[in-house]
Amino acid sequence: MTRPDRAPGRVMAQLAMVMNLDKCIGCHTCSVTCKQVWTNRGGVEYAWFNNVETRPGQGYPRRYQDQETWRGGWTRTRGGRLKPRSGGRLRRLLTLFANPVMPNIRDYYEPWTYDYDNLTSAPLGDDFPVARPTSLLTGEPLSIQWSANWDDNLGGGAEVCDQDPVVERMRQKAEESVRFAFEQAYMFYLPRICEHCLNPSCVASCPSGSLYKRSEDGIVLVDQDRCRGWRMCVTACPYKKIYFNHKTGKAEKCHFCYPRVEVGLPTVCSETCVGRLRYLGLVLYDADRVGEAAAVENEHDLYEAQLDLLLDPDDPRVQDAARRDGIPEDWLAAARRSPVYALAKRHRVALPLHPEFRTLPMVWYIPPLSPVVDAVAESGHDGEDVDNLFGAVDALRIPVAYLAELFSAGDPEPVRAVLRRLSAMRSYMRRVNLGDPADETIAQAAGMTGAEVTELYRLLAIAKYHDRYVVPTAHETDGPVPEAACGLDFDGGPGAYGGPFGEASGRPVPVSVETFHALKDRQTADAPADTAGPGARVNLLNWDGRGRPAGLFPPPHTQEQP
Amino acid sequence: MTGLDLLLWAVLPYVVVAVLVGGTIWRYRYDRFGWTTRSSELYESRLLRIGSPLFHFGILVVAFGHVIGLLVPEEWTTRAGLSESAYHAQAVVLGGVAGVATVAGLAILVYRRRATGPVFSATTRNDKAMYAMLVAAIAAGLTTTLVGSGAVGEQHNYRETVSVWFRSVLTLRPDVDAMTAAPAAFRVHALVAMLLFAAWPFTRLVHAFTAPVGYLFRPYIVYRSRRHSRSRTPAARRSQWATGTAQHAPAGPPHAPERTRRAAPSPGPAESPSASNGLRVERGDASNAI
Incomplete structure (x- = not known):
């Protein structure tokens, strides 16, 4: 598929991510830290910009991969054109007043809290007081039926996993009996964020044009001032990674932690990942051929077409074209060091999630291999011998067919090739680590050289911080880095919620303004950090620990207990 | 009366x-x-x-x-x-x-x-x-x-x-x-x-x-630059919008679907004066993005 003779068209840069699924232990630290930073507020209680789901499982929201139902992504028309699966322009405007296939809150889960107050305020009695769950939508008591991770670690068993759309497809295709009996059960974790696609169907479906792909780094963002809450993006995203904030009435999504990556920091989910399985880096791609690549006829060719878009940052012609198109030198340097380019294109071990959605996703996954070594070793063979490993790839506990449905539109070959490369790396490096001479034939068996295997090993196993995260800062000429404000503002703050026209009206107070006043208070007030007064609140970040500012604790109970 | x-x-x-x-x-x-x-x-x-x-x-x-x-x-x-x-x-x-x-x-x-x-x-x-x-x-x-x-x-x-x-x-x-x-x-x-x-x-x-x-007449994919887009004053916003549509069209790949054929944005208005059926790059205020 590669066309070395073809000069690159317009070169654009894209910040992308690779996740090495072998290392994911399903601890949900990424989800929790992401939630703490970005969605820990009213209206998006149910939203997880980052979630980790157990495969097989229904995912979050339930069965989101079933595009027959949810109509996300693109379809290729008979004329070879791409059209959003949920309908073209006219159809979308005609269904503007009630989106026919928008997920209900119960397809995610109804957010709840607990009546903690009852634990301390319940009258003395024979029974322990309990904190009952109450709905965050209605305030009524609630019977919890489902949540973002209800089927974590195959929870619910066959009853739940049978409805995994991927399992259903496997059954349809091969009439293979996919069993969930204990002895044959398999699972792995799949962390998911927004894919920041090259051909984003959410952007294509936004009637008001508030969703856009940032031309500098390819991050897909929602302009909160232009979003009118038409909800079409929620349907159009096949990964269901756009959430409707039911308080502000606007769409919100993973923004690749743009306030962090602009200053060269990794995203929160990457930074806090204990398995250190995430990689961040730039890829350069040929923007003129995106439509062409997304519209190839055979679904199985989509992976290659997508790889073909990625340009070699070491190629002088690409570099010239990139300079012509305004990509700064430091970004070019970062692109050359990019772990994403290395894993996806050079070593070809990272695969896109559901390429058949035709959105050209830019979060790549290295499929899991782990169980194979144990399986081979248990059968009495050398678990890290390359021949044994190659033979075992098709007998993996996690069926190749399942991985193929996720990562290569059902074509097992790319997945097999990746698993062979990973096996070869283990086998090759084992000899090196044991002091045996390096065996070049092992690398060659997987279509690599020893040097490439060593480089892959360094990236995957040593995985130094500065090798995993190569994030160039936003260029100086781009102007000062803005504050993340608006929908991310503090709850109950002036202008955040509770404005005169509903819960979300008014201008937000920039964080710097709030901090300025808090600091001024602290420096000029008699009582340190005492910001009490009408509407004041205690900013713990500014509290120096001296004294007890009024408002730090709720007023004491004066009522006597009976 | x-x-x-x-x-x-x-x-x-x-x-x-x-x-x-x-x-x-x-x-x-x-x-x-x-x-x-x-x-x-x-x-x-x-x-x-x-x-x-x-x-x-x-x-x-x-x-x-x-x-x-x-x-x-x-x-x-x-x-x-x-x-x-x-x-x-x-x-x-x-x-x-x-x-x-x-x-x-x-x-x-x-x-x-x-x-x-x-x-x-x-x-x-x-x-x-x-x-x-x-x-x-x-x-x-x-x-x-x-x-x-x-x-x-x-x-x-x-x-x-x-x-x-x-x-x-x-x-x-x-x-x-x-x-x-x-x-x-x-x-x-x-x-x-x-x-x-x-x-x-x-x-x-x-x-x-x-x-x-306007959705009926818009290209599917919207690109926006974070450059030139920091001011929040209405006057500055207006001037951005007035000059903010830099357009560029590719020669058009032979198999590209008409509707979704895209031109990547040019980094500055000075560049690529070619006529356009492609993508609009809007210079918007990215500070409110989520």
Whole structure:
């Protein structure tokens, strides 16, 4: 598929991510830290910009991969054109007043809290007081039926996993009996964020044009001032990674932690990942051929077409074209060091999630291999011998067919090739680590050289911080880095919620303004950090620990207990 | 003509227009973040899927009917060969059908709002006041349809009274007598409608002003640059928008689908002056992005 003779068209840069699924232990630290930073507020209680789901499982929201139902992504028309699966322009405007296939809150889960107050305020009695769950939508008591991770670690068993759309497809295709009996059960974790696609169907479906792909780094963002809450993006995203904030009435999504990556920091989910399985880096791609690549006829060719878009940052012609198109030198340097380019294109071990959605996703996954070594070793063979490993790839506990449905539109070959490369790396490096001479034939068996295997090993196993995260800062000429404000503002703050026209009206107070006043208070007030007064609140970040500012604790109970 | 008539039909209309226009501009500048439909479809969609299209398509037809009925002078349709009775027959039939659809849709929506827990919890006082005005305006409007058609009371040709007054207001020579000659039902409807329009910019109804018609003519994929986009002042924003469309088209890959063929944005307006069928790069304010 590669066309070395073809000069690159317009070169654009894209910040992308690779996740090495072998290392994911399903601890949900990424989800929790992401939630703490970005969605820990009213209206998006149910939203997880980052979630980790157990495969097989229904995912979050339930069965989101079933595009027959949810109509996300693109379809290729008979004329070879791409059209959003949920309908073209006219159809979308005609269904503007009630989106026919928008997920209900119960397809995610109804957010709840607990009546903690009852634990301390319940009258003395024979029974322990309990904190009952109450709905965050209605305030009524609630019977919890489902949540973002209800089927974590195959929870619910066959009853739940049978409805995994991927399992259903496997059954349809091969009439293979996919069993969930204990002895044959398999699972792995799949962390998911927004894919920041090259051909984003959410952007294509936004009637008001508030969703856009940032031309500098390819991050897909929602302009909160232009979003009118038409909800079409929620349907159009096949990964269901756009959430409707039911308080502000606007769409919100993973923004690749743009306030962090602009200053060269990794995203929160990457930074806090204990398995250190995430990689961040730039890829350069040929923007003129995106439509062409997304519209190839055979679904199985989509992976290659997508790889073909990625340009070699070491190629002088690409570099010239990139300079012509305004990509700064430091970004070019970062692109050359990019772990994403290395894993996806050079070593070809990272695969896109559901390429058949035709959105050209830019979060790549290295499929899991782990169980194979144990399986081979248990059968009495050398678990890290390359021949044994190659033979075992098709007998993996996690069926190749399942991985193929996720990562290569059902074509097992790319997945097999990746698993062979990973096996070869283990086998090759084992000899090196044991002091045996390096065996070049092992690398060659997987279509690599020893040097490439060593480089892959360094990236995957040593995985130094500065090798995993190569994030160039936003260029100086781009102007000062803005504050993340608006929908991310503090709850109950002036202008955040509770404005005169509903819960979300008014201008937000920039964080710097709030901090300025808090600091001024602290420096000029008699009582340190005492910001009490009408509407004041205690900013713990500014509290120096001296004294007890009024408002730090709720007023004491004066009522006597009976 | 009493002083009250003068106030209601010669002064109030201009006050309403001032509030509507001024309020909308002010809201757009002050509260763009709050400018949304505030949809509740996430909570409940079964009833919404029936009620909302009924109401919205109904009200669009009703609005179209008002434009025709109020703005087109009677002589024009007569000269076009449409008799007064024929005009009224079609107006009553079309308006009646659209009106009934609107009312049915609105009834479903109001019922849904009250009966569905989360939707009711998300209803603000502002919403309730807006619903009251909306229901009042539509109810009064349906009454005028009945009155005008002669189904109730004496038939009345509003195109000789209300429409004349409406156009006279637009030409800044309010004809108060024309309006006072109309039956009470028409005057009540006009009053309630003016109240609704005055409240419009301050309710969720503002979403109607940003109906996404431009979507029909837009390339699918929108690129925006974070460059040149930091200022938050309206003047700076305006100048950005004025110069903010840098366009560039590729030679067009042979197999690229027409609609989705994209041109990547050029980094600066100085570059690539080629004609365009491709992608628009907007310089927007990225500071509010999520």
